[in-house]
Amino acid sequence: MKKHHIRYDERHTMFSRARLKPGTKPYQDFYQTHPHLKKGDDALRGMDFMQNIRKSQTFKDTFLPLIDNDDNLIKAYHKITEEKPVSKQQKPIDKTQIKALLKSFGAVDSGIVRLQEHHYYSHHGGVNDVLNLDNYGHAIKARYRSAIVYLVSMDEKAMRRAPHFEEMLETKNGYHAVANIGTRLTLYLKALGYPTLLQSEAFHLTPLVPLAYDSGMGEIGMSNHIIHPQYGDRIRLGAVLTDLDLTPDQPIDFGLEAFCAQCGLCLINCPNQAIKHKKRWVNNRQFYQFDEQSCFKMFKTSGTDCGICIQSCPFSYHIDAALIAKMKDDEKSIDHVIKNHLHHHGRRPRIKEPLDIVKGEKDHENKH
Numbered sequence: 501m502k503k504h505h506i507r508y509d510e511r512h513t514m515f516s517r518a519r520l521k522p523g524t525k526p527y528q529d530f531y532q533t534h535p536h537l538k539k540g541d542d543a544l545r546g547m548d549f550m551q552n553i554r555k556s557q558t559f560k561d562t563f564l565p566l567i568d569n570d571d572n573l574i575k576a577y578h579k580i581t582e583e584k585p586v587s588k589q590q591k592p593i594d595k596t597q598i599k600a601l602l603k604s605f606g607a608v609d610s611g612i613v614r615l616q617e618h619h620y621y622s623h624h625g626g627v628n629d630v631l632n633l634d635n636y637g638h639a640i641k642a643r644y645r646s647a648i649v650y651l652v653s654m655d656e657k658a659m660r661r662a663p664h665f666e667e668m669l670e671t672k673n674g675y676h677a678v679a680n681i682g683t684r685l686t687l688y689l690k691a692l693g694y695p696t697l698l699q700s701e702a703f704h705l706t707p708l709v710p711l712a713y714d715s716g717m718g719e720i721g722m723s724n725h726i727i728h729p730q731y732g733d734r735i736r737l738g739a740v741l742t743d744l745d746l747t748p749d750q751p752i753d754f755g756l757e758a759f760c761a762q763c764g765l766c767l768i769n770c771p772n773q774a775i776k777h778k779k780r781w782v783n784n785r786q787f788y789q790f791d792e793q794s795c796f797k798m799f800k801t802s803g804t805d806c807g808i809c810i811q812s813c814p815f816s817y818h819i820d821a822a823l824i825a826k827m828k829d830d831e832k833s834i835d836h837v838i839k840n841h842l843h844h845h846g847r848r849p850r851i852k853e854p855l856d857i858v859k860g861e862k863d864h865e866n867k868h
């Protein structure tokens with residue numbers, strides 16, 4: 501590992517911190533070393549934010565059962581992949597075949613990373629409650645050769661309803677699609693003789709954004725999301741880790757940094773000012789400063805995972821590929837794309853009319 505490379509620690513993520521229970525040793529240890537986060541985190545503690553959705557009890561009784569069994573489904577995926585033995589004899593398969601396979605499974609793009617130690621979290625953050633794993637603070641060892649990164653696209657109509665229930669349901673759909681694809685790929689690679697690990701929303705050894713960046717799935721936008729040139733951040737990312745040796749892909753540069761500097765729509769539309777324009781660098785990748793407490797506060801108050809930043813990004817609305825190709829060397833193309841986007845969608849491409857599944861339900865309680 502190069503000297504300037506750091507490893508992310510899953511215990512530092514908002515989802516790990518929100519689960520810490522006051523009075524426990526992990527809680528005391530964490531806030532002893534991070535006292536500046538304690539007050540803000542204490543105000544946001546707990547992960548049961550979906551019950552806070554600003555809807556009637558009838559709405560909650562009717563629609564929240566849609567996601568009741570999600571955890572069990574994800575758990576089943578992990579169980580199936582863990583129980584599958586790795587075949588003794590290895591059979592060859594190459595990157596092109598894997599990518600074609602992922603496409604047939606429903607992924608819209610995929611890329612390969614040759615894993616290094618810095619791609620792994622240093623420690624588990626105890627966010628694996630779905631799998632009944634008690635691994636908070638356990639060190640993570642670098643174990644696999646390659647990450648196969650892939651993405652699915654989320655439905656535009658649903659994301660235009662962000663931050664309402666349709667967005668949350670579509671996000672869940674994305675997580676399930678990613679876990680389903682990952683399960684099928686993991687089972688297949690194990691059958692071909694390669695130890696392979698499924699990752700899902702319930703279990704990660706590696707943060708996904710750095711992997712997606714390194715595998716050429718997009719650049720990191722002002723929202724700190726991966727922005728794919730064709731799908732923007734209207735995507736869900738997945739990655740399985742495997743011993744199969746594959747030729748790695750490379751990061752791409754389609755001029756997003758200059759585009760974000762002129763656009764800023766995610767920052768402007770973020771209801772809690774969580775997105776900042778100031779840049780920061782981690783392991784030679786450019787990110788932007790971000791106030792994760794403010795973002796998570798929106799989850800807690802809206803009862804969904806918001807998604808207004810995803811809804812705001814012009815790249816989430818299929819920009820013409822020829823224009824994207826010109827962007828890097830010609831700032832006028834950026835102007836053109838932004839003006840065109842504003843002309844067609846306005847500052848925020850929100851649609852207030854609910855989708856069929858929740859039609860008839862009043863939305864007046866939610867002001868965003």
Ligand code: SF4
Pocket residue numbers: 769770771772773774775794795796798799805806807808809810
């Ligand atoms: S999810 Fe919502 S609150 Fe969080 S950064 Fe995006 S727009 Fe802001």
Ligand code: SF4
Pocket residue numbers: 721722723724727759760761763764765766767812813814815
């Ligand atoms: S909305 Fe604009 S500023 Fe934000 S990530 Fe997308 S292109 Fe960049």
